[in-house]
Amino acid sequence: MPDPKNRRERGLQVYQRMGWGNNAGVKELDEDLWNFTTDVLFGEIWSRPGLSLRERELVTLGVLMAAKADGIALHMRNAHNLGITFDEIKEVILQCTIYLGMPKALFAMRKLKAVMAEQQGSHAAGKSGGG
Known part of the structure; x- marks a missing residue:
């Protein structure tokens, strides 16, 4: 402890x-x-x-998906900062879908797509010299 x-x-x-x-x-x-x-x-x-930050973040993503919590987007960003790929986050969503149902899967997938688009936009802005 x-x-x-x-x-x-x-x-x-x-x-x-x-x-x-x-x-x-x-x-x-x-x-x-x-x-x-x-x-x-x-x-x-x-x-x-007992659990790494990576493992804790994966568990947290599943719990936040179950709760349909808006904080899931923040934790998707955290997961990515910890080296968890967007494909791995998608797999968490798919794994949880059978247990939680389509409405929660759709909620989580929409959040993931928004975070991915945000990341793409920030990478594109960085490459073009924008802020």
């Missing part, structure tokens, strides 16, 4: 690995929520041994 004294540091390390910086958007929204998210969710849960 991770040492509770170091959970803030571990939470910040998870943010960095996921490409979130210090997750300032949540801190600006509400500092108490940021403290809880940083210390407990990422400093304790996501930092536990």
Whole structure:
């Protein structure tokens, strides 16, 4: 079990690995929520041994698909930042479809296509010198 004294540091390390910086958007929204998210969710849960960040992100994608949670797009980006390919994310969606049903699969696939288009757009802008 991770040492509770170091959970803030571990939470910040998870943010960095996921490409979130210090997750300032949540801190600006509400500092108490940021403290809880940083210390407990990422400093304790996501930092536990037993599953890699990659594996935790794949599980999270399935759960967010089940909940039809808008946060799934953010976690699709996180997954990609962790080296999970869009094809692998698609496979998670297909794997979950039989258990969750078509409405949730369509929801998740639309989110994935939007994230993929966003990534394509940012790569194209970077190649053309745009910002």
